[in-house]
Amino acid sequence: MATVKLDSLKKSFGKTEVIHGVDIDIKDGEFIVIVGPSGCGKSTLLRMVAGLETVTSGTVQIDGAVVNDREPMDRDIAMVFQNYALYPHMSVFDNMAYGLKIAGTPKAEIAERVDTAAKLLQLESYLKRRPRELSGGQRQRVAMGRAIVRKPSVFLFDEPLSNLDAKLRVQMRLEIKQLQRRLGVTSLYVTHDQVEAMTLADRMIVMNAGVADQIGAPLEVYANPATEFVAGFIGSPPTNFVNADLAGIGNPDAVKLGVRPEHLNVMPSGSGRLAAKVMYTEALGAETLTHLELADGTMVTARQSATEAGAAEGTEVGLDWQDGDEMLFDRNGKRC
Amino acid sequence: MADHSGMVEKRGFGLWMTHLGLIIGLLFVFFPIWLALVASTVTQADIMDPPMPLLPGDHFFENYRKALVSGINAPVAWMMVNSMIMALGIAFGKIVISLLSAFAIVYFRFPGRRTFFWLIFLTLMLPVEVRIVPTYEVVAGFGMLNSYSGLIFPLIASATATFLFRQFFMTVPDELAEAARVDGASPMQFFRDILLPMSRTNIAALFVILFIYGWNQYLWPLLITTDPSMNTIVMGIKQMFPSGDDFADWPVIMATSILAMIPPVIVVVGMQRLFIRGLVDSEK
Ligand SMILES: Nc1ncnc2c1ncn2[C@@H]1O[C@H](COP(=O)(O)OP(=O)(O)O)[C@@H](O)[C@H]1O
Ligand SMILES: [Mg+2]
Numbered sequence: 006m007a008t009v010k011l012d013s014l015k016k017s018f019g020k021t022e023v024i025h026g027v028d029i030d031i032k033d034g035e036f037i038v039i040v041g042p043s044g045c046g047k048s049t050l051l052r053m054v055a056g057l058e059t060v061t062s063g064t065v066q067i068d069g070a071v072v073n074d075r076e077p078m079d080r081d082i083a084m085v086f087q088n089y090a091l092y093p094h095m096s097v098f099d100n101m102a103y104g105l106k107i108a109g110t111p112k113a114e115i116a117e118r119v120d121t122a123a124k125l126l127q128l129e130s131y132l133k134r135r136p137r138e139l140s141g142g143q144r145q146r147v148a149m150g151r152a153i154v155r156k157p158s159v160f161l162f163d164e165p166l167s168n169l170d171a172k173l174r175v176q177m178r179l180e181i182k183q184l185q186r187r188l189g190v191t192s193l194y195v196t197h198d199q200v201e202a203m204t205l206a207d208r209m210i211v212m213n214a215g216v217a218d219q220i221g222a223p224l225e226v227y228a229n230p231a232t233e234f235v236a237g238f239i240g241s242p243p244t245n246f247v248n249a250d251l252a253g254i255g256n257p258d259a260v261k262l263g264v265r266p267e268h269l270n271v272m273p274s275g276s277g278r279l280a281a282k283v284m285y286t287e288a289l290g291a292e293t294l295t296h297l298e299l300a301d302g303t304m305v306t307a308r309q310s311a312t313e314a315g316a317a318e319g320t321e322v323g324l325d326w327q328d329g330d331e332m333l334f335d336r337n338g339k340r341c
Numbered sequence: 342m343a344d345h346s347g348m349v350e351k352r353g354f355g356l357w358m359t360h361l362g363l364i365i366g367l368l369f370v371f372f373p374i375w376l377a378l379v380a381s382t383v384t385q386a387d388i389m390d391p392p393m394p395l396l397p398g399d400h401f402f403e404n405y406r407k408a409l410v411s412g413i414n415a416p417v418a419w420m421m422v423n424s425m426i427m428a429l430g431i432a433f434g435k436i437v438i439s440l441l442s443a444f445a446i447v448y449f450r451f452p453g454r455r456t457f458f459w460l461i462f463l464t465l466m467l468p469v470e471v472r473i474v475p476t477y478e479v480v481a482g483f484g485m486l487n488s489y490s491g492l493i494f495p496l497i498a499s500a501t502a503t504f505l506f507r508q509f510f511m512t513v514p515d516e517l518a519e520a521a522r523v524d525g526a527s528p529m530q531f532f533r534d535i536l537l538p539m540s541r542t543n544i545a546a547l548f549v550i551l552f553i554y555g556w557n558q559y560l561w562p563l564l565i566t567t568d569p570s571m572n573t574i575v576m577g578i579k580q581m582f583p584s585g586d587d588f589a590d591w592p593v594i595m596a597t598s599i600l601a602m603i604p605p606v607i608v609v610v611g612m613q614r615l616f617i618r619g620l621v622d623s624e625k
Contacts (some may be wrong), residue, residue: 057519066362078525091514094538102381104524 007068007081007158007191008033009054011338015065016049023049025215026063040202041212047195048163050212054160054193055084067159078104079105083152084161088168089144091136091151097123100131101150108155122150125184131321144165150185158187160192164234166201167250178204199239203227211235220294233338236263242294245305249333252279258341259333268330269307271295271316277323281315297324374602381405381595388591408596413541413581415569417597423492423606424556424573430493431555432548435476439499440540443506444532448518457508465500469561480565496561502547509543510536545615553605574601 009031016024023046031037033176047262048114052058056077064071072080085106091100091190098119103114123129126146134145145165151161165181166174183207185192196202203223211219211226211234223239230236236244245266249259270277278315281297284304295307295314307324309315316322376395378387405472408416433514440525445451446458449452469476476495519533562573572580583589 055523057522076525077519077523082523084520086516086520088514088516092517092520092535101519103526103550107525107530149518189395215570228379265582 008192009159009191009193010064010068011050011054011070012064012066014050014053014060015061015064016046016053016063022061023215024053024061027217027310029210029211029217029220031191031193034172034191036185036192036205038194038196038202038206038209040196040199040206040209043197045212046215046334047197047212051084051161051193053193054159055082056080057084062227076173076339080159081157082159082161083154083155084163085148086163087164089148091135091144091147093136096133096135097128097139097147097150101154102149104151104155105317118154118156122153124154125187126150129329138145141169142177144171145177146282149181153184153188158191160194162194163194164196165194167196167198174201174338181205183268197243201233206317211238211239213242230332231340233261233263233334236332236334240265242266242306242308244332246334247279247299247303247305248301251299251303252300255335256333256341260332260336263332263334264326264330265307266294266306266308268326269305270325271297271307271309272325274321277325279324281322281324283318283320283322285318286315290314297322376528377595377598381592381599383592385588385590385592404596408593409602410493412577412597413593415572415577415592417574417577419570420574421574421579421600421604423489423571424601426489427492427558427562427573428604429553430489430552432497433474433491434497434542435499435502435551438497439502439506440537440544442503443510443574444470445524446503447507447510448528459573461500461503464498465504469496473560474597476565478493487571491565491572492562492573494559494560496555499551502551505547506545508612509540513539513596542615545612546617549608549612552608556605557581 009029011027013026013028014024015026015136017024024113027050029037030049031121039050041047045250053060054067054071056079060073065073067080068080068232077084092103097309098177101122102115102120110118119132123132126149128143128146128150128157128191131139131143131147136147139147143321145168148165162181166177169177178201178229181194192227194205196205205212205222208220208222209226210217213234217304219226222231226235227239230239230244237246244263247264249262250258271283274280276319279299281299284295284296288311291311293311293313295309297305297307301303307326331333343531376393378393379397381404382496384400387394387398404563410416412420432562442461446454446461476536478586480491480495483491485494517535518531521535526534557575558573559572559575563576566572566576574597578594578601579596581589
C-alpha cells in the first residue's frame, strides 16, 4: 500500500514535449483512472511511474520517496500491459511465478502465492497451460495474476481491457474493480474509454494533449467539467455546444454554451429558448436520442426517456433547458 | 493447395505421370550414390574390370573396416572425429556469437549501434574464400595451424545468422522485455529465460544449416591442416585421390564418401521436425 505523487512531471521525446507538467496526489488505496483520447500521453505518463520511461523533469514519488532513478523492480509496482505481454513459452504458473523466482522467493511460498492468486482469478485449472491455449479473458486474468502475486504497493494498468470483446470488457471491468477493492492496492489505470473511467475511478484524470485538464471524482467531473474538452469527452452522447450569441447568453466572456443531452427539453414549435428542426431520432429502448439542427446549422442531441412522446422527424420544435444546467466556456475553452 | 480443382483433375493418368516423373528424377539423383555404395562393397578388381557391377558385393565389412581403421593417409574414423569437432564448433560458435550480437543490436542503445550492424552486415560480402590469404596470415601468426581452434574460429563470425536472429528479435513485442524488466529480470536473465527459449526453433533450423556448412568445409581445412591427423573427412576424400602413377583404392574411397554423408543425414533427419517448424513459423 502506498501513496503516489507526481510533481510537475514532464516528458519530451527529442525536442517534442508530450507531457507538459502533470501534478497529482494519489491517496493510499485509491483507484485513479487516466482517461483521454489516443495519443494524448496517457501511456507515457504511466510508463514514467513504472520506470519504463525516463522522466524529463519533475518528480515521481512512491510512498514519499522520489523514485525517478529507480529501476521498475525497485519501485514496488506491478504492471498489466494492453497486449498482456505473457511469456509465450511458459506455463500460466511460470508466468505468474517468474518475478518471484527472480527475487529468490522460496519455492513453497511461490507455489502458495500463485495458488492464492489463481483461486482469486479462477485460473486454478489452467495453471499448466501455455498462454496460447487460453482465451482472451483468461490471458487477461493471467496478466493480472502476475501483478497480484508480487504483492506490490501500486498496480499500473495500461488499457488492459481494450483487446477484449465488448461483453467480456464489461465483465472484466467489474472484476478488476472488485479485486482492487478487496486487495486495497493503490491503482493507476489508463484507458481511452470514458465509460470504463466513469465506472472504475475513485478519481479520474482527464488528459488532453499532454495536460491534465481536470482531476476529480467521476460524477463531479461529469456534472462540472472544467474545460470544453472535458465536457465534450466525458459523457455519451457528448455535451452539445451552442454558439453563445445564438443562445442569447449575457456573459460577455462566454463564447460557447454547453448543455448535456439529458438536460435539453424538446418543446412544441414556438416555445423554449431556441428553434430547431428534428433531423432523425434513435429509439434505444429505455431512451430516445433526438438529433436536431439549429438555425446556424449546428447539430445537437437531446436524450429523452422513451416514455415521453418523441417529435417526428422533419418537424420544427423548440428547445429549452434550465439555467442551472448551462455550462459557459470562454475563448480558451475554460469555464467562465 | 490454392488451385483445388487442378488437384482433383490430376487424379488418374496425370497423377501417374507426375509420380513417374518424380521417381525418374529421384533415381537419376540417387544413382551416383547407389554406385558409390556398390563400389564400397566390392573389390578393387571388380571395379577395374568393366562393366562395373550394379549390385552390392560381399566386401562391405572388409572395405569399411579398412577405411575406418587405416584409411589411406589417416584413419577415416579419426577424420570423422575432426570433422565432427569442426562442424559442431562452427555451428555452436556461430549460434552463440550471432545470438549475442543480435541481442546487443536489438535491445541496447549504445553509440555506434547502426554502424556495428552495418559492419556485421558488410561481412556477408567477405566469406572465407575472399579473405583467405589475410585470414591464413592471422591464424598462422597465432600459431593455430593444425589445430581445432584454427579450423573453427575464422569461420565462426556469421552475418547471416546475426541478421536472422535480429529479424526474429524485432518481431518479439517490446512489452515482453518491459514485463521482464518489471518482474526484475536483468538483461541477461531476460535473454536466457525468455528470448532463448522463444528462439529455440530458429536455433534448431540454423543448427542444421550450419552443421552441414561446417561439415562440408573444404578449402579452409585443406589450407591450414598439413598434419594428416588434423585432416577433415571432406578434404580427406580428395587427398585419397592418387597423384601420378599411384593406383586409387576405389572401394576404400567410396566407403569414405558414404561415411562422410552419414552425419549430415542424421542431423537433418533427427532435427527435421524442429527444423521445418523453425523455417515455417515462429512460435509467438
Ligand atoms: N518512444 C517514443 N518516441 C517518440 N514519441 C513517442 C514515443 N512514445 C510515445 N510518443 C509520442 O507521445 C505521444 C503520447 O503517446 P502515448 O503516451 O503512447 O499516448 P496514449 O497512450 O495516450 O495513446 C504520442 O504523440 C506519441 O507519438
Ligand atoms: Mg497508450
